[in-house]
Amino acid sequence: MARNLHVVMLPWSAFGHIIPFFHLSVSLARNGVHVTFVSTPRNIERLPKFPPDVSNSRLDLVKLPLPQLEGNPLPEGAEASVDIPFEKIQYQKVAFDGLKHPLEQLIISESPDWIIIDFVSHWMVEIARGIPIAYFCVFSAASNVFLGPPESLSNDGVKRLRPSSESLTVQPPWVDFPSSLALHGHESAHFYAGFYGDNASGISDACRVAKVLQSCDLVAFRSCMEYEGKYLKLYEKLIHKKVIPVGLLPPDRPEGGTSRSESFQWLDGQEPKSVVFVGFGSECKLTKEQVHEIAHGLELSGLHFLWALRRPIWAAHEDEVLPDGFVERTCSRGIVCMGWVPQMEILAHPSIGASLFHAGWGSVIEILQFGHCLVILPLIIDQPLNARMLVERGLAIEVERRGDGSFTGNEISTALRLAMVSDEGRELRANARDAAKMFGNHELHQQYARKFVEYLKNNVRKKTLD
Template sequence: MVEIAQEQHIPLVIFSVFSASVYSFFVNQALTRPSPESLMSLPEWFGFSSPLRYPKSLATAMHEGFRGENASGISDADRVHKILQASKAVAFRTCPEYEAEYLNAFEKITGNGSKPVFPIGLLLPEKPQGRQTDEIFRWLDVQKPNSVVFVGFGSECKLRKEQTHKIAYGVELSGLPFLWALRKPHWAFNELDTLPCGFQERTRGRGIVCFGWAPQLEIVGHSSIGGSMFHTGWSSIIETMQFGHSLVVLPFVIDQPLNARLLLDKGLGVEIERSEDGSFSRDDIAKALRLAMVSAEGEKLRIQTREAAQVFGNRDLHDSYFNRFVEYLKENGAAN
């Protein structure tokens, strides 16, 4: 990529689908912090207090994945460093209202202002047009406003059978209405084999399990959805936060643990308690769900997530950041 851009005399701009906080955490990883333990502490280059760090249970896998060679023969750490050195500017799918200090830190780290860093807004997906009429939405239509928990861990999180069953038991134990988007994992013989025996019978009428693909944006935007339990991938955070949901976080891979730490630090989520080895119980799931959705203790959280939706869902705000970036490209493109 770098060589092609240089040969064609095209200015190279990095566009990161990760948040500025995550990219800032790793920006110097190719040169420093050579051990898994180093990911469990605050980067010295931040220069301010931050909650970002990996838990012990996830640090080793993340370190090996980032610094180890992959099929391309070069590590992700080396690739990031090489592209960053050659780039003229960096663009993030974010906004300063959420992580201004990390945008500022990144700009100082990568050139002390000589390499422009642009928040280009959250690039909100278009809201679906028309009205869904299938079974999922007929069921959602008769639920109370903000009462249902959406449960979804996407396709990147390869949950083990034990983890999937604990989540199921925890959802059941919470007593809350739920909609779970669940793909059949590789270890399951069929869809019925994915869930604990009798789970669907015991929760019939209170919840729905949607196997396979689900229209997630339409679901989380429904008025009956009041909370989401998910992995805290950045795109999922953006989709969910624009609707002001109460967030229950259970991160597993890549940027998810750091995203979760920042959400929690800002008072925008409830963390599912885990043991040092990363394991969790059905009781941990149920406790976090009830705290986020119905307990008096979680009222402050629910207020703060609704307030945050005014930023995350502000299309005019995010369009203004995007337009500013477009103007920079016009003025600094290959023809200039």
């Protein structure tokens, strides 16, 4: 008797990874796949609710406790990178690697047809028992092209092709078409140390990616040919493995009418496309200077804004976060929401016209499906590379920075006004509206998901499916 395809999903414990894995899991479940989604207990508890058309029978959530480390270097109860200071994330990787044995027992018990992993789980091939492995990359294809083939990611390849942070400031030699794929000087040193450098886990992130690429059977991207076709094709040539775009997995559009908080009542009173949504998520830890310069820029711009701002660790209380008098001076045209906000519902509101954010790939997808202008201030990991691509395509304005990466309110204000109200920004605004036709095309991205499922079904090694 034939049965449904069964996959095990294992994301890295950062919500910028967990949420795309969850969205892919939902997409697979909607296409008849039985999904076992594995993470730690607190991370599972913080997942979004299942959509009404996805049941527990198709999508199982499995909690595996995060192993405790000797000396307890991680904060109590910390299971995701958002819970952990940046310098201690290396210890989180040590703990995550400790999931190898319980995962092996789970794989023996579940006997899935495919295992879909993130970049951290380089050891999966050792416990997969011949089950095919897919590497689902939550970053853009362009960002991965920038990193290069497996041989450029470890040992002699790094010494030869990426000898220093300066090598990251020019277009990679393997990109054979004009591209702005490169880091700025102030970005490259931090990226080089974090990606190629040693850490407490004993293996660099670059080596993890290399091992995953060498051991996997295919690489899946949260992308589509319409946006990244030339990069997807080039990456397949670079790694000599099957590369499959699974679509952009845009989150379901909110139904509307469910959130009537004070912030939505305020939005209801604003003109269409007149408000800037400002949000830097949970992974980017803004400094006090950065928060104050963003505030200064919003004030200088004269534009209406809604700012979703989490209390930073450097502020003991919420009233210590913003510059003195900022709220009072801007209350007639702006609102600051401390803590979590329903971002998708806010982005869907007709008064929103632009977003000032970090250029994270998931946020790019969320915002562009509504056709909003992008004003970008990239801070970490892949964000600078996404920023270069968006600017190259005429979809974003990047805030100008000094050589050391700092910026002032003047640069924030200039970028915001250029995107929102200036004549020079007309083409940008038109491009954003056009992009929404592709980024927000749910049927297009569902087609990608269906093709991905067909490939998985047709390439099961252990079992035969009807």
